[in-house]
Amino acid sequence: DIQMTQSPSSLSASVGDRVTITCQASQDISNYLNWYQQKSGKAPKLLIYDASNLETGVPSRFSGSGSGTDFTFTISSLQPEDIATYYCQQYDNHPPFTFGPGTKVDV
Amino acid sequence: EVQLVESGGGLVQPGGSLRLSCAASGFTFSSYEMNWVRQAPGKGLEWLSYISSSGSSIYYADSVKGRFTTSRDNARNSLDLRMNSLRAEDTAVYYCAREKRAADAFDIWGQGTMVTVSS
Numbered sequence: 001d002i003q004m005t006q007s008p009s010s011l012s013a014s015v016g017d018r019v020t021i022t023c024q025a026s027q028d029i030s031n032y033l034n035w036y037q038q039k040s041g042k043a044p045k046l047l048i049y050d051a052s053n054l055e056t057g058v059p060s061r062f063s064g065s066g067s068g069t070d071f072t073f074t075i076s077s078l079q080p081e082d083i084a085t086y087y088c089q090q091y092d093n094h095p096p097f098t099f100g101p102g103t104k105v106d107v
Numbered sequence: 108e109v110q111l112v113e114s115g116g117g118l119v120q121p122g123g124s125l126r127l128s129c130a131a132s133g134f135t136f137s138s139y140e141m142n143w144v145r146q147a148p149g150k151g152l153e154w155l156s157y158i159s160s161s162g163s164s165i166y167y168a169d170s171v172k173g174r175f176t177t178s179r180d181n182a183r184n185s186l187d188l189r190m191n192s193l194r195a196e197d198t199a200v201y202y203c204a205r206e207k208r209a210a211d212a213f214d215i216w217g218q219g220t221m222v223t224v225s226s
Contacts, residue, residue, distance in 0.1 A: 034212040036152075043202055043219055044144075044152065049212035087152055091211040095166040097142070097154040 002026050002090055004100035012106040019075040021103045023066075023088035031067045032092040038102075039084045047086075048073065075105075083107050109133035109215055111203050116220030123193050123224070129186040129203030129217055137161075137181035140206040142213060143188050145199040153199075156188065157206075171197075193224045 003026040013019050023033065031051035036044040046055045048064035051071060061076045075082055088100040115127040129141070143155040156177040157166045165177050176189040186203050200221050204213035 032211070036213075038152075043216035044204075044213070045216070046207070046212050046214045049207065049210045049214075053210070055212075055214065089152075089154075089212075094211060095154065095157045096168055097157075097211075099152040099154065102151045 001096060002029060002092060002098050004088055004090055004098050006086075006088060006100040006103050008103060009101065010104040010106070013078050015078055015080060015107060017078045019078050019082075019105060021073040021086055021088075021105075023071040023073065023100050025069045025071075025090055025092075028068050029090045029092035032090055032094075033064075033066070033071050034089045034091065035062075035064050035073045036087045036089065037082075037084045038087065044087065078105075078107060080107055111205065111215055111217035113201065113203055113217040113220040116201065116222045118223045118225065119193055120226050121194060121224055124189070124191045125193065125222060127188040127190070127201055127203075127220055127222070129188075131184045131186065131205075134205075134215075136179075136184040139208070141179065141186050142204045142206060143175075143177060143186075144202045144204055144213070144216075145197075146202070146219075147196070147199040150199075155201075158186070190222070193222075195224050198222060198224050 005024045033051045035048040038044040052064045085102045085104045112130045174192045179186045200219040202219045203217045205215040207214035
């Protein structure tokens with residue numbers, strides 16, 4: 001099965017900062033990667049699908065890029081409401097769908 | 108409003124069984140593939156099971172294969188997860204999630220239901 005890693009595991013940033021999270025797959029997954037946001041005690045929310053497509057209704061400060069094994073998720077200007085844990089998820093040759101271990105973002 | 112609502116969670120003894128349900132509303136349930144995902148306390152997300160829109164294709168994570176069974180009733184807009192031989196490590200919040208059309212991403216999630224396996 002494909003394994004996913006994320007870095008960093010946690011970060012603390014200030015409001016207005018640019019925040020970048022990386023996700024690496026154990027093998028080439030093309031652009032078959034999604035990003036989710038999970039706030040404390042809530043269900044995950046889809047932000048980015050197919051590596052770089054912004055889900056409807058998601059603010060444009062969120063973006064994704066990458067292909068193959070290396071992917072990046074960016075918040076261009078961190079807002080207080082962005083405090084959450086962010087997960088990448090691969091779906092190449094699924095199932096299984098594999099989630100990364102998550103990155104906790106604090107302000 | 109597009110919505111998924113899970114039910115059926117609770118406290119169960121090791122080795123016991125439980126059935127979770129997920130009620131869908133606000134969309135044409137029969138047109139969507141569905142999944143179950145769980146999250147142990149303080150841990151990350153773990154995909155458990157996939158079922159095609161018709162119910163003809165079902166897949167499981169190795170961690171639950173042979174113990175959990177996913178089914179759906181498109182007439183009742185309902186998704187089920189039957190869990191047998193439960194273990195302490197099955198303790199988690201269980202989510203049902205809809206797969207986005209034309210993209211293999213989970214765009215709608217339920218609120219989750221907590222399952223605790225303990226004596």
